Amino acid sequence: MTPIIEPIDLFQLASGDRLAIQVYKFRGQNSGKKVYIQANLHGCEIVGNAVVHRLIEYLSDVPQEAIAGEIWIVPTCNPLATNQRGHFYATGGFHAYSGEDWNRIFWEYEPTKAALTHFVQQHFESSEGAIAQAYRGQILAAFKQELAKQERPCGVSVPELFRSKLQSLCLDADYLIDIHSSSNDGLDFTYYFPNRETEAGWLGFDYAILLEQGGDYAFDEAFLWPWIELEKAFTKAGRELRLPIDGFTLELGSGMKMCPESIARGLAGIKNYLAHRGILSTETPQPSQTKCLSSKNITRYRATVGGMVGDRLPLGSPVKTGEKLYEILSFNRQGKMPEVLTINSMIDGIVWDHAISESANQGEYVMSVLAIN
Ligand SMILES: [Zn+2]
Structure with a gap:
C-alpha cells in the first residue's frame, strides 16, 4: 500500500532555515490499534533509519487489507542532533546548546495521587476500552495545556519545542517503538x-532489560509510565488491570554504525511484534526465548586509574567472577615506570557494552557486564 507522507515543521534556525521531520503513515483497510515508530532520536544512533527504511519498503509492498489500524514511522526524527558533528x-x-540528553526531555502526564484515585473510583466497573479512552482523553487534555505554553511571548526552549512535535504524533498511539543503539559498541x-x-519477548531479541522506575522523562517512558501508574492504582484498589498499551526502546548495536545483523534483527523483531499485536497479517508471529532481566543486572566499569584501555574481552563473551575483563596502561608524573593494571570481573555474566574510546580518565566508562543468572 502507499503511505501518506507528511512533512512536519519543527522550528527555525538563526540562519532563517527551518528544520522538519517527515512521517510515513500506513493506514490499514480495517480499523485497529495505532503504532508509532521512530529512529535516530540520539544523533549518533543512526541504525534505526535503516530499519525503518526497510520497514517502509516492506509495508509499501503489503496490501492495505493486511494492515489493521495504523503504523506511523518517523526516520531521522531529530535532525538537529543527526547533523551535529565534532570533526569525524x-x-x-x-x-x-543546553547540554540536555535528547532522551531525557519529554513531557509526561503526572496526575496527582488524588486525581488518580478519583479516576479509579469513577471507572472501577468500566470496560478496559472505556478506561483507556477516558484516561487517554485526560492525557491529551493535559498535553494541550502544555502546548499552549508555546503561544506565550516568553517562548519555550528548543527541547520543549522539539518534544511537542514528536509527542503530538504519538500520545494517542497504543504501541510505541523508539529505535536507538548503544552510543558505544553494544x-x-x-x-x-x-x-x-511477555510482550517484550515478541520482539525476538536474546535479551530484554526491565526499567523498573520512572522519572527519567525518556521518550518511551513518558509515553507509557502514566499508564503503568494507572494500572498500579487499579491494582491497589483491588482490580487487576493490564491494558494493551506498550512502549519499547530498541538498542541495536553500535553508535555511528549500521550493522547489517542489527538491522535485520530489528526489522524482524518489529514485524513479529506487529503480527503478534494483530496489526500486520502478512507474518505469523513466532515466540522467542528472550531472557528478561533487570537493568540492575548491568554492572558498569569505570576506570579506576587514568590510562589507555587494552585487551578487553570481546562483546558477548561469557565471563566469570575474578576473570580478566580488561587492562589499563597507566602513566605517572612521579618519576616511575608506566604500569599495566588488570581489572577483573565482579560478577558472572556476559560482556554487554564497550566504550568507543580506548582512552579513559579516571572515573570514565570503560565497559559493562550483564549478569545473566
Ligand atoms: Zn539512544
Missing part, C-alpha cells in the same frame, strides 16, 4: 517496562 564524530546524543536488545515481560 557524531556528537548529537546531547543538545549542544549488543542488540530491547528495554521494557513493568508487567510487560
Whole structure:
C-alpha cells in the first residue's frame, strides 16, 4: 500500500532555515490499534533509519487489507542532533546548546495521587476500552495545556519545542517503538517496562532489560509510565488491570554504525511484534526465548586509574567472577615506570557494552557486564 507522507515543521534556525521531520503513515483497510515508530532520536544512533527504511519498503509492498489500524514511522526524527558533528564524530546524543540528553526531555502526564484515585473510583466497573479512552482523553487534555505554553511571548526552549512535535504524533498511539543503539559498541536488545515481560519477548531479541522506575522523562517512558501508574492504582484498589498499551526502546548495536545483523534483527523483531499485536497479517508471529532481566543486572566499569584501555574481552563473551575483563596502561608524573593494571570481573555474566574510546580518565566508562543468572 502507499503511505501518506507528511512533512512536519519543527522550528527555525538563526540562519532563517527551518528544520522538519517527515512521517510515513500506513493506514490499514480495517480499523485497529495505532503504532508509532521512530529512529535516530540520539544523533549518533543512526541504525534505526535503516530499519525503518526497510520497514517502509516492506509495508509499501503489503496490501492495505493486511494492515489493521495504523503504523506511523518517523526516520531521522531529530535532525538537529543527526547533523551535529565534532570533526569525524557524531556528537548529537546531547543538545549542544543546553547540554540536555535528547532522551531525557519529554513531557509526561503526572496526575496527582488524588486525581488518580478519583479516576479509579469513577471507572472501577468500566470496560478496559472505556478506561483507556477516558484516561487517554485526560492525557491529551493535559498535553494541550502544555502546548499552549508555546503561544506565550516568553517562548519555550528548543527541547520543549522539539518534544511537542514528536509527542503530538504519538500520545494517542497504543504501541510505541523508539529505535536507538548503544552510543558505544553494544549488543542488540530491547528495554521494557513493568508487567510487560511477555510482550517484550515478541520482539525476538536474546535479551530484554526491565526499567523498573520512572522519572527519567525518556521518550518511551513518558509515553507509557502514566499508564503503568494507572494500572498500579487499579491494582491497589483491588482490580487487576493490564491494558494493551506498550512502549519499547530498541538498542541495536553500535553508535555511528549500521550493522547489517542489527538491522535485520530489528526489522524482524518489529514485524513479529506487529503480527503478534494483530496489526500486520502478512507474518505469523513466532515466540522467542528472550531472557528478561533487570537493568540492575548491568554492572558498569569505570576506570579506576587514568590510562589507555587494552585487551578487553570481546562483546558477548561469557565471563566469570575474578576473570580478566580488561587492562589499563597507566602513566605517572612521579618519576616511575608506566604500569599495566588488570581489572577483573565482579560478577558472572556476559560482556554487554564497550566504550568507543580506548582512552579513559579516571572515573570514565570503560565497559559493562550483564549478569545473566
Ligand atoms: Zn539512544
